Amino acid sequence: MSMAEPRPLTASSAASDPVGGGRPVYEIARLSKTYARNRLTALTDVNLTLHKGEFVSVVGSSGCGKSTLLKIMSGLMPPTTGRVVLEGRPVTGPRADIGMMFQQATLLPWKTTVENIVLPIEIREGRAAAKAAIPRALELLRLVGLGDFANVYPGELSGGMAQRASICRMLIAQPAVLLLDEPFSALDELTRDFMNMELQRICAEQQATAFLVTHSLAEAVILSDRILVMKPRPGRIVEEIVIDLPRPRTLEMINTPRFGQIVAHIRDLLGKEAFQ
Numbered sequence: 001m002s003m004a005e006p007r008p009l010t011a012s013s014a015a016s017d018p019v020g021g022g023r024p025v026y027e028i029a030r031l032s033k034t035y036a037r038n039r040l041t042a043l044t045d046v047n048l049t050l051h052k053g054e055f056v057s058v059v060g061s062s063g064c065g066k067s068t069l070l071k072i073m074s075g076l077m078p079p080t081t082g083r084v085v086l087e088g089r090p091v092t093g094p095r096a097d098i099g100m101m102f103q104q105a106t107l108l109p110w111k112t113t114v115e116n117i118v119l120p121i122e123i124r125e126g127r128a129a130a131k132a133a134i135p136r137a138l139e140l141l142r143l144v145g146l147g148d149f150a151n152v153y154p155g156e157l158s159g160g161m162a163q164r165a166s167i168c169r170m171l172i173a174q175p176a177v178l179l180l181d182e183p184f185s186a187l188d189e190l191t192r193d194f195m196n197m198e199l200q201r202i203c204a205e206q207q208a209t210a211f212l213v214t215h216s217l218a219e220a221v222i223l224s225d226r227i228l229v230m231k232p233r234p235g236r237i238v239e240e241i242v243i244d245l246p247r248p249r250t251l252e253m254i255n256t257p258r259f260g261q262i263v264a265h266i267r268d269l270l271g272k273e274a275f276q
């Protein structure tokens with residue numbers, strides 16, 4: 001293998017090879033999922049460890065099991081077999097220390113931005129706790145550049161601004177892990193690029209441990225320390241790629257030969273079926 005090639009690792013080594021030396025935060029071992037209704041094996045023998053401060057993405061063709069994996073990781077769905085452990089405790093349902101972000105911001109239109117951000121606390125711990133969390137919500141709004149928009153309603157926010165607000169809502173409970181389900185795919189390309197750079201900055205500032213599902217290879221490469229490549233029937237991790245581009249990443253890196261090589265390598269791994 002030449003030095004210019006991405007360094008491929010086997011899927012089984014994914015569980016034991018920390019990037020940046022962080023401690024293990026989220027651990028999945030021998031995970032499988034068979035949907036009872038159609039007896040479809042959506043995932044088989046998935047092993048994965050996320051280390052503190054690490055950004056890991058998963059890519060793969062439609063139907064390879066990415067959403068199934070994310071639902072299990074978030075506690076929304078039980079696995080058929082295997083171990084799912086966050087901060088030493090098995091994940092058996094939704095938890096306050098799991099932060100989630102989706103394609104749509106899903107802010108409540110009758111609540112102001114800051115009220116939306118403290119909403120998870122209000123739901124879990126009541127009004128007094130939500131009120132006490134407002135200073136932290138305002139601090140988070142400043143972190144994402146929305147300091148002046150705390151008291152406006154979501155209808156007055158652009159798509160990118162609404163997603164920034166949902167980053168704050170995700171971070172308010174100081175989650176141990178961030179699970180990101182194509183958070184910027186509904187945005188136009190320029191805003192999406194910008195938001196990815198913002199996400200990188202925020203994750204670095206918060207030392208966040210993040211797991212991203214995306215259809216965009218470029219997005220996965222620009223953001224990640226490692227990329228897991230999945231294949232379908234049955235859904236499994238076939239390769240792990242360590243992204244050795246320096247940090248902080250910049251959009252200019254997208255035009256470098258190294259970036260192009262890594263994307264081409266992943267595209268080859270995915271094969272033609274991923275793009276049909």
Ligand SMILES: Nc1ncnc2c1ncn2[C@@H]1O[C@H](COP(=O)(O)OP(=O)(O)OP(=O)(O)O)[C@@H](O)[C@H]1O
Binds near residue numbers: 038065
């Ligand atoms: N609730 C369900 N019941 C039965 N089969 C399901 C269910 N949800 C997903 N599947 C099947 O499991 C497989 C994996 O689906 P999943 O949605 O996890 O894939 P994905 O990689 O997220 O796809 P996409 O990229 O298109 O969102 C697919 O074959 C899908 O048809």
